Amino acid sequence: MSAATVLIEICSVHGRVLARERITLTPDTHTFTIGRSAQADVTVDDAYVAAIHASVEITPEGKLLVSDLGSINGIVLSGKRYRGARDLELANGDMLKIGHTRLRVRTAHETLAPEKPDQIEPASIARNPAFIAIVAGLACVAQLAYNEWLGAPRDLAAEIVGTLITAMLAASAWVAFWALLSRVTQWEWRPLRHAAILLGVAAVFIALDGLLQLAWFAFSLPQWSVRGVVVGAIAFGCALYLHLSYASNMSARSAALVACIVPALLAGTGLWVLERRQMRDVNNIVTSLRIYPPALRLRSTAPVEAFFRDAAELRTGADAKRAAMPEEDEAGEIKDDDT
């Protein structure tokens, strides 16, 4: 057996490499030791590691066999702790935990993933996070300002500034959260990328919501009272998927799953809470009709007969809502007066 080079990587809890140590093994010495002592071949600063804690042997076939050398804490492999174990085989890329230290042992026999093609052309400004963040941010500002302008003539400038400051504070907190997560898991802050995700999704979905409202007005469609919740949930799901893709070690499939489940749960919970509140507030009326200039009306309306035919069903709806009210509401106000 010829001399072989072994690379020992000390990793963070998220698998990020914190330090590397290269060892060259001679044909006679195909085993190296790990411990806290200077006499160990790989020395780690970890109070939970014994002086000579474990040994790793590289067989002529390239297998990695790890043995505990009588430590108190043993070794942890694939989430399982072994004390006094001999010749446990390490698979390609396995993370070995000794004390609180995570190590990965790499040899010439390891199987490497093929090189990823670099799909992002550095010259393509359209995919540059900074560019996307700026364009989408301007789009958001324009839409928020337009919305305030519609309510004019109040104090327009103050209204716009107030709205923008509130929106910026919220967006900053959101981006800071994801940047922090990226820093922890990916060792990079990536603030521009997260800002681009947030602002891009917000710009698209604010516009989409406005277009839906406009379409309902233009085509005389029945109002959809949960439109805001549904559009919001989809927007949140899209943003969550993209944030997770850049700020976690999740696979695309797992991120997609989380991005579907979490918004669905939140939307469901939100609708449930809304429904409960509406059941308690007997004066609440949900109305969603937004009026636009008459030139945008594109379709003739339904006859009034059809509307009142449907409205006749309101009795059933009202009776059902009354029946669903909790009985304890019967305790009412106190009559206390001269009549």
Place this chain on the structure above:
Amino acid sequence: MAWPIVCYAQAPVAVPDQPVKAATSDSASSILSRVRPAVIQIKGFFGSNAAHAFHGTGFAVAPEGVFMTNYHVVAEKVLYPDKYRLEYRTADGKTGRVTVVAIDARHDLAVVRAVGHAPEPLKLEPKVPAMGSRAYSVGFPLDVGLTITEGVSNGRVEDSFDPRIHYSGAINGGMSGGPALGAAGEVIGVNVSGYIFSQLVAFLVPAEHAQALLELALKRKPVPGGLRKDVLAQLRGHAADLLGALDGTMPTQTNAGYALPARLAPFIDCKAAGDPAPDQPVQIVRIHCTAKAGLYVQQGLYGGNLFYSHYLVSTSKLDAWRFARKLTDRTAASGARGSRRHVGPFACEDRIVGLKGFDAGVLVCVRSYRKLEGLYDFTVRVSSLNGSKRGFASHLDMYGLEFEPGMRFIRRYVEAMEWKP
């Protein structure tokens, strides 16, 4: 709208610095001494409490302890018979139990029986006295003892849905159900209500209705739970009469090109106002109409009434987009008053529909009463969609009506609207 006078127990009572001479004549003291034995204070108690929850007045109308009072004095006992008890107290301090025999919620009257107290009854005079006649009102205002006030009967109230006599004299909280007497000491009506922030504008239920209820009460035998059913039946009758009175061709008035429901009946009071400042970006003319028909059911609950408002919005300064937003804001449905204790949540239907000559957004919401089965509240919003510089938002709110007649009225109300450029 006049309300049964409510004066909360904790409200401070103003005490004048100098003694005020009573504004009564010698005949007042003579009438008071005559009716004094026949008038009782009726107190309501919650549970077994010794302190009363509310109180009013009653007066003897038949032998064997039969008294007349207002329905709103005994309403809680009628609707929650197990929660409240009624007691009487005479001017001399004698006390005893009171039971409700019959009610007339439509005219706010009730016949009760005082156990162990049967004074000489007062005589009811069904004929309404001439306008300007001397009149007196007797009762126990603010729990300060038997009191008489002197005033003038101003005859029947014009344009009132429910029959009332206009009494120009003081009626304060606690006098409800007491007798109002003519110059000869005959009972011309029953104290019922007044305008809280007005001076000496009060109302009496004409004695003819007290006479009718008394005759009914003396004839019928009590049925368990019957009074509550009576309340519901009378509310339904009132609601049917109200919408019946509004039947027929719906009169409209054209404003800014839109023909909208106008004053629909004499008992509906309409007021119109606008902002005269010419430099406003949006001009709004508000027409508000109220049917003076509300019926007291119980505390915080009035049934059988309707209100409608038209907001005519126009602009010469705003573009079509901003004007549309202003009209949207004006259409927002709010202000539907109601308590969880009485009604359920709203169920709504909204759509863009074609009316006469223009498209409109129409929202209809309905909620049902919890204990008064078969009665509903309605809230309607109609907004014009055809104008970029002018438009309207119309609000219609109806309380305590039956569903089918209510929806028929709403349809007539909506279909009466027309664009007349």
